[in-house]
Amino acid sequence: MTLPVFLELVEFKAKTASILPFFIGVCYSWYNYQTIHLGYVLLYFIAMLIFNMAVDILDNYNDYHHATEGHDYKEKTNIIGREQLSVKLVFWLMVSMIIISAAMGIALAMVVGWPLFWMGLYCYLVGIFYSSGPRPLSSLPLGEFFSGFTMGFMISLICVYLNAYQTFEWNVATIGSIFLISLPNTLWIANLMLANNICDLEEDEKNERYTLVHYLGKARALKLFIAMNVLAFVAIIASVALNIAPWSLVLTFFAAPFVWQQTKRFMQKQIKRETFICAVRILAVGACVQVLSFAIGLIL
Numbered sequence: 446m447t448l449p450v451f452l453e454l455v456e457f458k459a460k461t462a463s464i465l466p467f468f469i470g471v472c473y474s475w476y477n478y479q480t481i482h483l484g485y486v487l488l489y490f491i492a493m494l495i496f497n498m499a500v501d502i503l504d505n506y507n508d509y510h511h512a513t514e515g516h517d518y519k520e521k522t523n524i525i526g527r528e529q530l531s532v533k534l535v536f537w538l539m540v541s542m543i544i545i546s547a548a549m550g551i552a553l554a555m556v557v558g559w560p561l562f563w564m565g566l567y568c569y570l571v572g573i574f575y576s577s578g579p580r581p582l583s584s585l586p587l588g589e590f591f592s593g594f595t596m597g598f599m600i601s602l603i604c605v606y607l608n609a610y611q612t613f614e615w616n617v618a619t620i621g622s623i624f625l626i627s628l629p630n631t632l633w634i635a636n637l638m639l640a641n642n643i644c645d646l647e648e649d650e651k652n653e654r655y656t657l658v659h660y661l662g663k664a665r666a667l668k669l670f671i672a673m674n675v676l677a678f679v680a681i682i683a684s685v686a687l688n689i690a691p692w693s694l695v696l697t698f699f700a701a702p703f704v705w706q707q708t709k710r711f712m713q714k715q716i717k718r719e720t721f722i723c724a725v726r727i728l729a730v731g732a733c734v735q736v737l738s739f740a741i742g743l744i745l
Contacts, residue, residue, distance in 0.1 A: 450528050454505060454535070455498035459725065462596050462637060463497045465732035466630045470604025472739040473626050476691060478609040485553060485607045492549035493600065499542035500572040504583070506535055507576040508652075543569075557610040564603050571595045584649075586657035588642065589635040597631030598624055622689045628680035629697075629735055632673040633728040639670055640724035644717040667712060670724075674708055677731065691742025700734040703727075 452458070467490055475481055509525040509532075525535055547569065554562035571591050575582045582591050602623050606613050613619070624631075642649065642656040643666050649656055658666045681697050684690040704727050711723040 446528075446530060446534070450524070450530070454502055454524050454530070456501040456504075457498070459501070459637075460494065460497065461725075461729045461732060462592075462634050463493060463600055465728075465736055466597050466600040466627060466634075467493065467604055468736045469627055469630060469732075469739065470601035470623075471608070472736065472743060473601065473623065473690070474605050474608035475743055476739070477622070477689065478605075478612065480608055482608050482610075485557060486604060488549055488553055489603065489607055492546040492553070495542050495549075496546035496569070496572060499539050499546065500575065502535060502539040502542070503573065504576040506532075506539060507581065543573075553607070557607060560613075560615070561603065561606060561610075564599060564606070568595055568599055568603075583638075584654040584656065586655070586660050589638045589657055592638045593631040593635030597634045598627045601627040601630070622687070625680055625687070626684050626690055629677035630728075630732050632677045632680075633724075633731055636670055636673050637724045637728055639666060639673075640711060640715075640721055641717075643667065643670070643715045644721050663715070667715075670711065671708060674704055674727065681735065690739060691745075693742035693745065694735065694738050696738035696741065697731070697735045700731050703730050 446454075467486075471481065471486065505524050509523045524530070525532065547565075550565045551562065554565065571582065572595070575588070575591065582588055602620070605623055639657065642658040643663060646656075646658050646663065650659060661669065678698065678701060681690075681694055685692055685694050707723040707727050711720050714720055
């Protein structure tokens with residue numbers, strides 16, 4: 446297996462969906478708690494990245510096995526069939542990465558407390574059952590919620606907990622504040638899944654995957670795509686207004702014209718190879734500018 450094939454197998458180009466919520470958690474921790482446990486968050490970052498790659502391998506592995514006859518998805522689209530990868534090698538690579546990341550997470554939980562274990566367990570269950578079992582989460586009208594909530598919110602929540610576990614309070618105000626600061630990422634990640642399902646509607650239906658787009662229809666799904674982009678910027682204003690983030694976070698609005706441009710392009714046509722990249726760019730640019738804007742406030 447060559448490096449380019451491995452990077453495609455683990456969908457490395459999409460790792461901004463997990464890396465940027467992590468940095469939002471780091472920024473929030475410093476702004477609200479003035480503490481960073483560097484060793485713990487670095488270990489968490491590595492474990493998170495390994496598990497995220499394992500989940501993407503699992504998605505490709507399950508898609509390969511679940512592909513129905515009658516079209517060439519298995520042989521020409523899926524990375525395992527297209528590159529004629531050893532199914533056993535892919536399976537054991539995936540299992541090894543899950544075990545290694547889980548061991549790192551359990552070790553961390555033994556130091557910082559069992560709330561981390563339960564949060565991690567939730568993330569692992571979602572990651573595994575996202576594409577596994579008789580009714581995978583990704584084949585139901587739940588994929589957008591679980592991908593956005595788990596990667597956008599839970600990654601940031603775990604990061605904040607690791608940095609402030611000695612003083613962290615489990616109450617509505619704390620959880621609500623973290624949810625609000627992570628909401629732009631949550632919505633942009635959900636939109637990534639939504640855009641993917643819009644582009645893949647016909648192919649998904651052939652594979653008996655009835656996603657949210659199947660039930661909404663393309664027209665309503667596109668309106669939802671726009672609404673979540675708008676709500677992401679509303680959350681940024683609310684975060685500053687409620688003083689859970691520095692004033693500099695409003696600089697994220699410099700990304701708004703780019704987000705709108707990419708949204709309009711996606712509205713014009715929904716072709717996987719041509720316009721799905723619009724959702725990826727919105728997430729990458731929007732979340733990057735949000736992190737940088739937050740960091741500017743911490744420096745100043």
